[in-house]
Amino acid sequence: MDDNARQYDRVIREALVAHSDLGDAAREVERDADLYAIGLTSLHSVRVLLAVEDALDVEIPEQHVGRALFSSIGHFSGVLLDITGATSGAER
Secondary structure (H helix, E strand, C coil): CCCCHHHHHHHHHHHHHHCCHHHHHCCCCCCCCCCCCCCCCHHHHHHHHHHHHHHHHHCHHHCCHHHHCCCCHHHHHHHHHHHHHCHHHHCC
């Protein structure tokens, strides 16, 4: 995992801590764990999305916004890598 992916993972985890019921447990969630399966709600996903966009000064294109974005921290981070051009999908 490259530095950009690590940064995005940290930002996502901090947004989950602050804006979901996962709280501090979000820091320890496996990178490939389904966030909805462990308690993320649709309301919280919107809050997390907005917090991540604000923290990284990016806008996630509408075609990426939805339940699939939160299939895991790793997937969310990968979408961020793709839209920011920080790395190609093959490098993930």
